[in-house]
Amino acid sequence: MTLDTAGTSSARGTDVLIIGGGVIGCAIADRLALTGASVRLCEAGDAASGTTAHGEGNVLVSDKGPGPELALAQFSRRLWPEVLARLAERLPEEVAVVEWEPKGGIVVATTEAGAQALADFARGQRAAGVRCESLDADRLATAEPALTREVAASVYYPDDAQVQPIGAAGALLAAAAGAGAVVETRCAVIEPLVSAGRLIGVRTTRGPRYADIVINAAGPWSGPVSDLLGAPIAVKPRRGDVLITAPLPPTVFHKVYDADYVGAVGSSDAALQSSAVVESTRGGPLLLGSSRRQCGFDDRIRPDSLAAIARKALRLYPVLADVAVMRAYGGFRPYVDDHLPVIGPDPRLPGLWHATGHEGAGIGLSVGTAQLVASALAGETDEVDITAFAVDRPAVIGARSNQPTTAKASR
C-alpha cells in the first residue's frame, strides 16, 4: 500500500473517530459508514483481539431481567440477522465465519430454591416480551439427552443465539472498511486534542487524528482511555475464563446454563463468582464458562476459576467427567457498578461519546448499540431509550453511588 490515506484524512478530519476495534467499535464503524459518515477506527492492538476474542459469542436475552438492558438486548437480537443479511450481500465468506447459530438457550435449576427464583424471573421476563417456556422433564431430556436428570425446573429461551465473536467483529469491520472506513491497528491514543473546550481529535502513536466526534469504545480499557481524555468514567475490568474441551461428537445442542445467576445476590462481589454455561461449537469442542472476578488486569488463569467452571459444568453434564480440557483462555469484561452499559455523549467534554460497559453482553448488544449511536448522532430517537445508558449517572462519573446496586448478573 503506497497511498497515504491515513495522512491525508488526518489533516482533514473525519466525522467520527472510534477508539477500540472490538465488537462494539466494529459494529459502530459499520453502522456509521453505512450512513455515509466518514469513519476512522483506531485500535491499540489487533482488531478484535481484546475482550471480543476471549468471550463465547453470546447473543442472549435469557439472562436479563426487565429493564433497559433487556430492552437493548431484545432490540439488538432482532437486528442481528438483519445486519448479517446485509453484510452477506457483499461479504458472504466473512459472514460464514460468523457462524450465526440461533440455537436457543435452556436455563436449568437444580434446586427447589433455584426453581422458584427461576420461575419468578421468567415471569417478569415474559411480561417484558421475552419468549420463554417451561420445559417438562421429557421435553428437556429430548432436547438435551446428555443433561443431568436432577433438574427442578428448566426454561427454554428460543431467542438465545451464538456467534463466533472474532468472526462477527471481523465481518462488521470488513463491511465498514468496504464502505470507506479507515482502520488503523497498532494505533494507541496518547492524549486528547482539545480546542475551545471541545474535543476535536486525539493524538495517537501514529500521529494526530482529527474528528468531529470521538467515541470511546475501548471495552475494559475504556476507563484508562477516558482518564487520558480527561473525562474519566468508572468502567472496570472483570475477569472471566473459558475452558475448551477436546472435540466431541454431538453432545450438547443448545446453550445451556444453570440458574445460579438468577439467585445470586452479590453479583457486585469482587471475589470469584461462577455459573455454568455449556455450549457446543461447529468444530466439535465444547465451550465451558463462566467465571467473574475483579482483579484489575491480572490476566493469569487461576486454578480456582477453572475448578469452579469444571464443577458447575459437571453438575449439569455428569457424562462429561472424563472429557479432556485442551485449552483455556480468559478475558476482561467492561464492568460498571450499576450493571448498565454507558452509551452517549459525555456531558463534560463536547465531542466525546462513550459506547462501553457492556460487561459480558457486548457481542449481543453490539449492533443495537451501534443503531442507538447512529440515531442519536443524527438527533433522532429510536426504539430503545438511549438516555437509560447516559454517561451522566453516579455509577459512571459521580462519587460512589449511595443507591443500591441492582442484583443481577449477565453472562
Next chain:
Amino acid sequence: MSPSMIPPDEDGVGRADRPLTVVVDGVEVPGVHGQTLASVLLCDDRSHWRIAPTGGARGVFCGIGICFDCVATVNGIPDIRLCRRPARDGDTVTLQSRAPQEDRTAGLSLVQAPGTSEAEA
C-alpha cells in the same frame, strides 16, 4: 510391510516377552507387556485407527505425545494418546473418528421439535 516387532531371537537386548491381550472394537489383539497401546495396534497390521475431520487416516506420527494423531478411547476414557499409554492385559480400546458428521443435530433441537407452538408464538 507394516510395522512389526524385532523378532525376540534376533533382538540384541535380550528379550523375554510376556504376552497380553487387549480388545480393540470388540476384537482381541495380542501384545507384549511393556508395549504401548500404539505399538500393539501398529503390530496388529493397523497403520491407522482414526479418521481426521477432512477424512484423512491417522495412526502414529510423532510417537511421543505431541501430535495427538494417535488418540483413542481406552477403558471408556476418550482422547488417550496411545503412544503414551502402556498396554495392560484386558484393556478395551474403542476407536474414535472425526469423520465429517452425517447429522450434526442428532439430538432433537427444540427449534425443530414438533409441537412447539408456544415457542413459535
Next chain:
Amino acid sequence: MSGSGPEAAAERNHAGPPLMPHRHRMNRHVVVIGGGPAGTAAAEAALRHGATVTLIDSNEALGGQYNRRIPAAYGVRRPLDIGHGYRAAARRARGLVEHPRCEYLPWAAVYQIERHLDGGCPAVRLLVGVEGDQRTHRVVQGDALIVATGAYDRVCPFPGWDLPGVYTAGAAQTLAKTQRVLIGRSVLLSGTGPFLLPVAQSLAAGGARVIAVLEANPRGEILRHWAARPWQLRHSAGKAKELFEYAGCLARYRIPLRTSAAVVAVAGEGRVQEATVARLDENWTPIPGSHTTVVVDAVAVSHGFTPQHELAVAAGAALTAQGFVRVDENQRTTAESVWAAGEITGIGGAQVAAVEGAVAGIAAAGGDPAADRALRARHRTAEQFVARLAAAHPIHPGVLTWSQADTVVCRCEGTTRGDLTAAWARTAGESYRSTKLATRAGLGPCQGRICAANIDALRAQAAAHPGPASTDDRRGASDYTPMGLAAASAAWRPLAAPIRLRELADLDSEGQS
C-alpha cells in the same frame, strides 16, 4: 573433605569433590521440569550445591528422548544396549532417584505454571499418573525453576505426509529403541541434521533395511560450517567419536547417505507405498527431472526440531527471534527465578544439554557457574556447537515449493495449504489468530505444536507477495518470524497438557486438591 550425615554421604556418592565449603551452601529448593540430559544434569548439579530438588518428568523413567528407556515391563536383559551414552545416563538417573534431597516425580504432566503477583519463583501444577488412570494433583513451589522440556521433530509438509506410514524420525527412533518395533522393513530417512544418523543405526540394528539417509542440505555447506575454526569445538571430542560410530554403521549396513536430496512427496493406497525422492538445489528447491520413485514401507522425517518452550513462556521467559528460550551465560531466562537448559534454548544434542543443565543447576542452587572453569570452557564449546548445528542444517525456503494447494498443513483439523492461502488473501495477511479463526488451523488437540511453525513460514511467504490492498494496517516484514520457527504467540498455552474435567473439578477452592 570428610564429614558425617546424609548430606556428606550423598556428596561422596557423586563423582568429584564437593564444590562449595559448607558455610556457603544455601538450602534452596530447585524445581526441575524435564528428566532428559539437561534436566538430570541440572538436578545433579543443584544437589551437589546443596539444594533440595524436585525433579518432574513425564515418562516412566529418566532419560528424556536421547536416553529414553525400554519400559521395565519388557524385562529385557540388556536394556542399556540401545544407544549412545546409556550407561552414564543410567548411573546419573540412579543417583538422582536414590538421593535423599531429591524428590523424583515420574509420570508427571505439568498442566500449568502459576506466576505470583508479587513475583518470585512460579508454582508448578501437575498431575501424577498415567493419563486415563486416577491421577494425583501436586503443586510444587520452589525457590528456583529450571525448565528443560526438550524439543520434538519439525516436519515441513509435502504431498502425502499425512498418510499412515509417514513418521517423524523421533517416532521411528522411539519405536525402535524403546518398543522394539520397526516402522517397516524398508525405510527411507529424510530431513536435515546429524540426528538422522542414530535413527538409521537403530533401524538397521533392529533388522530393517534403511534404503538411504537423505540430508537436504548441501555437503559443501555442511562441511564448511562444521570444519571451520576447529579449536572452538575442542571439547566436543566425544561428539566427534559418536559421529564416527554412525559413519561406521552406515558403512557396515551399506546405507547410502545422500546430501542435497529429500523425500518431496509420498503416495499410496491408504498408506505410504512409494516415496518421491528429488535432488535439491541450495535453496531446497527440487531440481526438475531429478525425481525418482522408491518403493517403501515407511518414511521417517526430521527437518530439524521445534523447542517445547511453552512452560518457559508461561513462566514469563522471553524467546529469541528464532523461537528458543532466551538465556544469559548462566542459563537464566528473563523471568525471575527461572532458568532453562537443553534443546529449548537451542538445538545441540545430549552432551550440550548436559553442560547447559549443569550450569543452570549450579546457578539455580545459588552457586556461581563461572567458578568452575572447566565447565565454563565446555559451556562455551557447547554454545559453539549449537551455532554450528543451526548454521549447517537450516531449513531453506525452497521447502515451501514441496507442498501443493491440497497438501494438509494442520493435521488435527485437516486444513490445507489452499485453505490457508485463500484465507490470507481475504484477510490480507493478518495475525496468526485470524488465520486460526478462518480455517481452524492450530485449534485442534495439538494446539498448533505441529503446524504453527509451518503456518508461520507460509504466512511469511504470503506476506512477501500480498494479495489485494487492505485498508487495514500492514505489518512490516520484520514482524514476521524467520523461516522455520514458531512464533511466540503460538507458544502461549496456559494449559500445557490435557486435564480431565473431573480432575479440574477436584481442585478445591484454594486451587489445591
